[in-house]
Amino acid sequence: MGLLETAHRPADVLQAAALYMAEEFRPDGFRWIKSRRCFERRGQGGRVERMTLEPSRHNRAGSFVRSAVAQLRVDESDLGDWRTANHLLMVIRPAGALDVLCATSCHDLAWAGFRNTVDLTHPETRVARLVALCEQNRQTVLPWFASTRDPQRLVALAPDALLGPFAFVPDLVEFLVPRGQRGQARVDRTRAGD
Structure with missing residues (x-):
């Protein structure tokens, strides 16, 4: 049995789930960044695509453990450079948002049937639920990222x-x-x- 099936504390369960998902998304070019709680993929032009995980504030050991793919974000440093050079032509935004091409809360995608939350309370169902979440992300999130590339x-x-x-x-x-x-x-x- 792996850590995903034996972990009890919510923090341990969520870290094991993130590592499991990291393996699932590795072929797609994503890696887990623990400090940011996100999966990140880097590309040309300073492009960075991120899927951020968020634990439920209601998580309690043994009784309730949930996590969600909470936010999607695409940054491009080339875009930030253009905005800096052409500040009179652009929408006014904070300096820290100059690289942002687009971002969305995954909670906003619920209208399209996207289920971004995964229940990890019961050890025996964790793997199956994570497999389903990863598959949904491949069908919804990865095309969302791809739509901004071309x-x-x-x-x-x-x-x-x-x-x-x-x-x-x-x-x-x-x-x-x-x-x-x-x-x-x-x-x-x-x-x-x-």
């Missing part, structure tokens, strides 16, 4: 959650313009919620 097809691939009126349209426009994709930056108003 500037030429961004609008066609981006989920509606990224294009809504209170979402990331300004951030995506700022991503597209320096890449010569002004046509893509003119988002179809019906997709943007107007």
